[in-house]
Amino acid sequence: MKTIVIGGAGFIGSLVSQALIASGREVTVVGRRPPGAHTAALPCAYRCADLGNRAQMREILEPGCEVIDLAYATVPKTSYGDPVFDLLANLPGSVGLLEEAMAVGVRRLLLVSSGGTVYGPPATLPIPESHPTAPISPYGITKLTIDHYALMFHHTRDLPVVVVRPANAYGVQQRSRTGQGFLAAAIDAILTRREIEIYGDAGTIRDYIHVSDVASGILAALDFGDDGETYNLGTGIGASNLDVIALLRPLAEAAGHAIQVRHLPSRRFDVEANVLDARKLCFACGWRPDVSLQCGLAEMWDHALMTSSST
Numbered sequence: 001m002k003t004i005v006i007g008g009a010g011f012i013g014s015l016v017s018q019a020l021i022a023s024g025r026e027v028t029v030v031g032r033r034p035p036g037a038h039t040a041a042l043p044c045a046y047r048c049a050d051l052g053n054r055a056q057m058r059e060i061l062e063p064g065c066e067v068i069d070l071a072y073a074t075v076p077k078t079s080y081g082d083p084v085f086d087l088l089a090n091l092p093g094s095v096g097l098l099e100e101a102m103a104v105g106v107r108r109l110l111l112v113s114s115g116g117t118v119y120g121p122p123a124t125l126p127i128p129e130s131h132p133t134a135p136i137s138p139y140g141i142t143k144l145t146i147d148h149y150a151l152m153f154h155h156t157r158d159l160p161v162v163v164v165r166p167a168n169a170y171g172v173q174q175r176s177r178t179g180q181g182f183l184a185a186a187i188d189a190i191l192t193r194r195e196i197e198i199y200g201d202a203g204t205i206r207d208y209i210h211v212s213d214v215a216s217g218i219l220a221a222l223d224f225g226d227d228g229e230t231y232n233l234g235t236g237i238g239a240s241n242l243d244v245i246a247l248l249r250p251l252a253e254a255a256g257h258a259i260q261v262r263h264l265p266s267r268r269f270d271v272e273a274n275v276l277d278a279r280k281l282c283f284a285c286g287w288r289p290d291v292s293l294q295c296g297l298a299e300m301w302d303h304a305l306m307t308s309s310s311t
Contacts, residue, residue: 001107002062003222006030006051006097007070009039011174012112012166015215016068017042023219030060030071052093054100061104066222069097070112076139080269083138094146098153098161108160110222111150115165115232115276116206118144126207126236126277129165137269147230154228162225164218167234167276170296171211172303182241183208183297187304190252190259196245200266203241205273207234210291217278217287224285234276235289247294251301 001024008017008029017039020027027044029035035046049056051071061067073089094111101109117140118133135141153159174181176188182203189196217233225231245259252259281287 001025001066002028002064003066003068004028004030004060004062005068005070007072007112008068009033009035009046010070011171012169012211012214012218013068013070014039014042014173015171015211016070016218017044019215019219020068025066028060032071050093051097052089054096057097057100058104061100061106063105064107065104067097067101067106067109068112068218068222069094069109072143074139076114076117076137079137079139079142086138087142090142091145091149095149098150098159102153102157102159106160108162108222108227109150110218110225111146111161111163112218113147113163113165113230114140114143115167115234116274117271118147118165119271119274121271122273122275125238125273126234126275127232128277129230129232129280136271151228151230160227162221162227163230164221164225165230165232165276166214166217167207167209167232167274169211169214170208170300172300174211174300182206183244183300184304186241186244186248187301190248190257191304191308193257193260195260195262196241197262197264198241199264199270201263204270205238205240205275207236207238207275208244208293208296209233209235209289210296213289213291216290217281220281220285220287224287225281226284229280231281231284232276232278233281234278235293236275236277236279237293238273238275239293244293244297247297248301251298255305 009031079086120134176184
């Protein structure tokens with residue numbers, strides 16, 4: 001099976017690409033930049049192309065192939081600075097991909113959306129896929145709009161599309177200063193002897209899911225999901241910023257690092273709590289997350305500590 005992973009060299013995409021290769025698929029990774037050392041070492045093809053370039057997408061897609069779209073040009077925090085850019089940098093390319101996938105006749109297109117932003121303030125926790133969607137960030141609004149376009153293509157033109165909505169992914173390869181990822185930012189602050197910034201008394205509550213579990217969930221939805229359906233990928237367990245710090249404290253103290261916390265006023269655009277109900281995919285195929293936050297965070301800390309010691 002030929003599988004094309006757009007954004008397959010990124011934080012989540014690289015793990016997805018590895019999982020696909022392990023499943024026996026013929027994988028082509030598509031990225032905007034030349035492959036890094038890690039991606040270049042994978043036994044797969046690599047195409048340097050831009051999602052917004054329809055001619056390039058038309059050349060890469062093949063009849064009967066699978067497509068996974070992880071590409072996105074912004075992150076939630078930075079989307080507030082320029083909402084128009086967030087919209088224009090992402091929506092036209094995503095809709096163009098739907099058109100090209102429809103024209104070529106793909107076997108399935110899996111769209112990676114955002115479970116952390118599209119639902120907005122929750123009416124209930126954990127949040128099922130049937131929960132109302134009322135995002136309060138430009139990032140979430142654009143992501144939800146792309147979801148709607150994808151499902152419109154399915155309902156009106158029979159495009160075989162599946163949407164997955166991951167919670168807050170984390171792992172050792174997550175970059176710390178991108179405006180996305182509290183765990184990576186907190187570890188970086190500790191190791192560089194800076195204050196960990198928390199907005200509000202306890203910060204926000206989030207559903208942190210290890211990137212390897214996101215990758216296995218994407219593969220499960222690709223193999224067992226139903227066309228036209230949306231699936232959450234989460235643990236169903238919420239952790240506040242202070243909960244995360246409590247898990248990091250013994251790790252930091254054992255390595256001789258102090259933890260400094262600075263509380264800032266809460267921000268109007270932060271959803272207070274986001275925890276996902278992922279039982280729909282579990283009922284469909286038995287998928288469930290495997291890595292606990294405590295184990296995943298310890299792995300992340302050890303990797304960051306080793307990396308900082310060698311530089």
